[in-house]
Amino acid sequence: MNQARRRTTAAAATAVVLATAGGLLTTVITPASAATTCTSPVFKRQFFANTGFSGTPKKTDxxxxxxxxxxxxAPASGLPRDNFSVRWTLTRDFGSGGPFAFTVSTQDGIRVYLDGTRKVDVxxxxSTTQRKTVNVTILSGKHTLRVDYVNWTGTANVSFSYTPRTSATVDKVRPLAPTGATWKSQTGTGNSTTAVLSWAANKEMDLAGYRVYRQAAGTGTWARVGTTTGRTxxxxxxxxxQSYLYQVRAYDKAGNESVGSAALGPLTTPDxxxxxxxxxxxxxxxxxxDLSWTAPADAVSFQVFRKKTSDPDTEWKEYPETTGTSWSDTSAVYGISYDYKVLAHDAAWNHTFSAVVSGRxxxxxxxxxxxxxxxxxxVISWTEPSGDDTTGYTVLRSPAxxxxxxxxTTADCRSRxxxxxxxxxxxxxxxxYDGDRGVTYAYAVRRKDSYDRWSVASPEVLVTRPGDEIAPPAVTGLTAEPLEYGIRLDWDPSPAADLAKYLVYEQPTRxxxxxxxxxxxxxxxxxLLRTPADGEQKRYVVVAVDVYDxxxxxxxEDWTxxxxxxxVTERDLSPSTVPENTACDLDVIALASGDVQVDPFCSGSRFTETDGYHVYRWDPRTGSWVRLTETPVTTSYWIDTAAPAGTTVYYLVSFxxxxxxxxxxxxDDAVTLPSAP
Structure with missing residues (x-):
């Protein structure tokens, strides 16, 4: 055996792994045969020098x-720039699972597997980056993700994410109940007791937080007492x-809430x-x-206290303790007002007073x-109590x-x-009949019996007098137009909602x-003011009036x-010349028909109507008097059926x-109105 070759092969078979020691990165030589362990949810990554994920990985981290x-x-030392592949794997706990989105972008190819089943295939x-999102439902518990990436030629990039879909319309899966919940009782200031809870982290990826519920022992009803993102x-x-139980529930970003943890407690509290x-x-x-009162649920006895209403600084008189809920004060003096309050206390002598109530x-x-x-x-009405011993009544009124x-104060009660x-x-x-409009008043009634004893006032009733006491605002936009037959006034409508009418006044000076x-x-x-057009200076006032006058x-000497x-100055159609008055007086009347009645009065004169008279009418166009009668008139009056319409006409008669x-x-003058169209 060639020993040198074996040493070379053994040396080549080692892998260089970065490890942390004392906060610094150090190099550790690890045998290639040793397994790389990555703590979930960190991926284990393997690099291959081919596109088939075959053989021993060139690098694992x-x-x-x-x-x-x-x-x-190249993605790493010892790998080619093209025709390489990378594999990522992890196994993690997905809690209750639910809807997820798998999103990838890649150049070149990527495949994603869930528990060995392919979910994404690009x-x-x-030559350009590809992107794709696939919606996946993951069941509860642990599952394995595997991402395979391959680069054939050219640019290499890849990304993959798996995120919960948290829309309430999509995610209907409740989180798992919190586990590992524990509790302890803690005594605080004044010997009060506090429950301190803790629990393990929930596995949900879309966890929003935890809700804590409390139940009075024996009631079966849970009420939320707090929300937290922590675990205590x-x-x-x-x-x-009372004793209390607690439970913890998890809730996710879609608002789904888990069932509760095991009940924690009971926590016993002092009273x-x-x-x-x-x-x-x-x-x-x-x-x-006569006093009566309600009994609170945990009250065991009561005490009554009394003092005179008119002596606010006097001490309250205490009466013996009772377990009942009523008491009659027969020592109270007629017509004197007394204040009462009732003290309720429980077995631990915690106590509460009622509100103070008066009686007379x-x-x-x-x-x-x-x-x-x-x-x-x-109008105030009341019913007489039975017994028929009333000798008088008083009606009271107060602003309210x-x-x-x-x-x-005593109301002036009339029209009884x-x-x-x-x-x-x-x-x-x-x-x-008194009081201001628009004001709310309280009324009450007292009565006197045959022993000259006055009752307390009846319960008050509230009434609001309708209307108001405020005059409408002054009208605006008032104008005056002089006409041959009078003055036309025009103004803007009053904005008063309760307007009833307008009054028109003539006022020579302010x-x-x-x-x-x-x-x-x-x-x-x-x-339209029907007045003679005789050139006078006039001053008019228009006043708005509401329905309450x-x-x-x-x-x-002034308006309120x-x-x-x-x-306005009237038009002047009056005659420029008038003969001296030496005969009868004259009265001219404009009739509804448009005619004018000319009526001389000759009482005390040397003439009478039957002596015969002629009628003249002033013609402003020619500036002369025009006689209208061909023969003397011997009747008591004469009708001008040809009087001009819509103008001021002047007449006189002669004997x-x-x-x-x-x-x-x-x-004398007469004012005729324009003819109807």
Whole structure:
């Protein structure tokens, strides 16, 4: 045997492996026959100098991921640049399994196997990188992955990943229950007890965390008390003397939750928690205050405390302990208010007071108090208690702000009525006409009996007077247009939601007392003032009024709130010449038909209507008086059936003197409206 050759062969058969020693990389010579072990989930990687994965690997090592780009170079020392192959394998625990995505990119070929079954096959000599994703369902437990890669020629790169699919619509697999759960009891400040839990790591790759549940022993109901991504958890339950059990559940990124771990416990707690507060009720009669209260589940006895309401600084008087839930205070003085509270305590002497409730011995107050709010006030009604010993009533009223404060005053209760309802009970009512609109008030009623004893007030009722006390804002856009037959006013509609109408005033000056000239329905925003066109300067005011009659008013030489005003000069159609008035007076009336009635009044004059008169009408175009009658009129009035429409018309009449001269009346006007289209 050639010894030299054997030494050479043995030396060539060794492999160089990098190992860590003291934080530094050192070189260790390992026999080629020794197995390379890689801890899951690290891959074991083998390099072959051929494309068939045959023979002894040229190199074996561990690889945490399959993600390489060797370009056109050799993947490792001793391997060719082309026609080589690499194999990665690992066996790992997939927990409960579930849907996964196998994603590859490669140049040249790659095949992926799950437990020996091929799942991905991209096996071709190519000049560009190929990519592919395959969805795979993996069962629970341990499984083996194998990745085979081959490079024939040219550039070499390869990557492979396996990731859980965590969409809730895809992943319906619950994680496995946590294992290795243990617990211990820990005593804290004040002797409180805390449960300290721990458990082993779950194998799921898509694990999101753990949820801890607690159960009061014997109830069978689990309630979640916390969530963590760690593997320990501490919880201090209510220290009520109750024992508690715990369990841990895993949940994944899709929201699936495992069954619980084995129950941990029981953890016993001391009783440091007081009973729930009893709910106290006080019912007052003429002779006593009767107390009753609820009994919390773990209360074993109660004590009653009393003091006068009017003496807030006095000490509470304590009454003997009782196991009952009622007590009658027969020593309470009629008409005096007392405060009461009840102390409940359990067997460990943990205790809680009820809320303070007041009571005052009283005759029965009025019953069934109600209130309605017509537009004119608040109608308060109540039923008289049985016994028919009432000699008087008082109705109380208070503003009712949201903070609950009350300032009671006696209401001026008018329009009183007394009726009998269907049951035969006597019903009283009265009306409070006072109070502001839009304000909420509380009402209560007291009664006096034949012994001059006043009852406590009835339970209050709340009512809100409808409406408000605020005038609508001033109208805007008010304009005035002078016409031959008057003034047209126009304005923007009021924005007030409760608008009812508009009032139109004529006010010569800002400080003069305005005179109402008309009212306009709230559905319109214009007005026609039928006035003679005689050239006068006018000033008008328009005021919005709501359904509650709120409106600006004129007081102390000014308006109580802003109003809209407009000034306008009328057109002047008046005659430029008027004869001296030496005969009868004249009254001219525009009729609804459009005609004008000319009516002279000759009382006390030397003329009478039957003496005959002529009628003249002013023609503004020619600036002259035009006689309208051919022969004298001897009737008491004359109708101008040809009066021009839509203008101001002036008339006068004349009588003939004995010497043949004319004696004229005064001139008077009539305003005619435009003819209908």
């Amino acid at each position: 561990c690889d945490s991921t399959v993600n390489e780009n060797w370009g056109t170079g 096996w071709k000599n190519v 958890f501490s919880n201090t339950p209510p220290q009520t003397g 440091f928690v007081a009973p729930a507060a009893p709910v106290l009720t006080v019912t007052s009669t003429a002779d006593a205050n 011995p009283t005759i029965t107050p009025p019953q069934n108090v109600t209130a309605t709010t017509p537009s004119y006030g608040a 702000p949201a903070d609950g404060t009350r300032t009671w 009525t007394t009726t009998t309802d269907e049951s035969g009970a006597t019903v009283h009512s009265c009306t409070d 400080w003069a007392t305005p005179q109402l000239v008309g009212s306009v329905d709230g559905t319109r925003s214009d007005a 709120n409106a600006a008013t004129f007081e102390s 709130s802003p109003v809209a005003t407009v000034e 003939t003197e004995a010497d043949g001269t004319e004696a004229f009346s005064n001139a």
